[in-house]
Amino acid sequence: MREGGVNKWATEHNSEFRAAKDQVLHLSQRRVLQAQLFRQEAKWVLERRPNLDIAGYTMKSSKAVKLVGIWLDENLTFKEQGAAAVAKGQEGVVNFRRLGKVVGGVHLVWIRHLYLAICVPRMLYGAEVWLALVWQRMKGTNCKHDGRVIVKKLETLLQAGRLMLGTMASSLNAHADLLPMLLVIDKLLQKAATRSVTMPKTHPLHAAVRNAMCYQHVKKYLSPLHFLMKAYTEVIPEAKRKAGWKAPVDVCMAETKDEAKKWVEEETSKVALFLDESLIDGMVGAAVLLCVDRVVKRVKGVQLGTAEWYGVYEAEGVGMVLALE
Incomplete structure (x- = not known):
């Protein structure tokens, strides 16, 4: 035994190493051909698991061992x-x-x-x-x-x-x-x-x-x-579009509230869907408004929680889900 090894550590920490605490496990799925009595056909069986002898102590092979839970x-x-x-x-x-x-x-x-x-x-x-x-x-x-x-x-x-x-x-x-x-x-x-x-x-x-x-x-x-x-490896395919491709959706952002209100009044679509996400008084939420022929048909909103746990970006995702619903 090496001086200052595990035995010294065990003595200093009031711990003792014993062979009775050790376990032997053979990890193998190898099969061997075993002869049978009375001229029966030989069978493939699992390989024999030998025991381990250390310092006169024999440790038998275990069927299963619990390791790290x-x-x-x-x-x-x-x-x-x-x-x-x-x-x-x-x-x-x-x-x-x-x-x-x-x-x-x-x-x-x-x-x-x-x-x-x-x-x-x-x-x-x-x-x-x-x-x-x-x-x-x-x-x-x-x-x-x-x-x-x-x-x-x-x-x-x-x-x-x-x-x-x-x-x-x-x-x-x-x-x-x-x-x-x-x-x-x-x-x-x-x-x-x-x-x-x-x-x-x-x-x-x-x-x-x-x-x-x-x-x-x-x-x-x-x-x-x-x-x-x-x-669980996600493969993101390439976006193959022509050089002259244009998005079918026009994205416009108003600079002021008056300009946004003017755009809403000038809107001629039969069905209009408005969604907004905001942070007011420390609370994060999202709301959706559905209008048909300039008449409000449905209003839906969700309050996520305080700004300590949620952000406006999360509210934007929730707003899109509400719009789809």
Whole structure:
């Protein structure tokens, strides 16, 4: 042993290294041909996992090991991790049932907040590692993989969330303002891909993400990074228009309010749509006005919130959505 190594650190920090704390995991899907008795046909079986002997102590090979909160199995199918995620979701549903009692229970709004803030992150922890490959197989040709069962089980747990509003399972998402489980998973994977590509050069994973971006043509043994970089890379096509092309919409901006009022009075269109975004008294909002034959038919407005959390640019996007509605 090297002087001043881990044993010295363990003595100074009142910690002890023991072989009983170690675990051995063989990550391999290699299969070998095994002969059978009574002249039966040989079968392909998984390669034998040998034990590890260190200083007279024998450590047996484990079927699965939990590392940084994620279960790794010897075949890297993540079945144990999927079962653990389903168990966490079932535990959350039981707790919500206890909290959502009619007499002495918590308000349904807070149950929804607890579901989004605690249950979903706890259930889908590390989804970019263990659920990315399942998601890839669901979108690919191998639709008979056991990973589909995991996603379906997670989706059924969401139906148990009807305790939040006491509504039917078919209209749960609309009433509780929740996304379907498939979109929840897709949103988490997209966030993970965005975080990966925005890492600085000093981050340890920067080189791995860059290699995954450069070598997206890998067909076999794709890692979760390969899938994330390939599935969530947006390709923006070129705008191919002729040199004499002109936009069909005329954009005009009045310099004063009187000039804008004059333009409105001179407008001859049968249907006119006006939208405005503003910041008044520290509050950000947007409003839309629909006129038909110079008669106001519909008015719609939304107040986003204070200027500390929202800006006028966000209000412009909301105004366009209101105009489309």
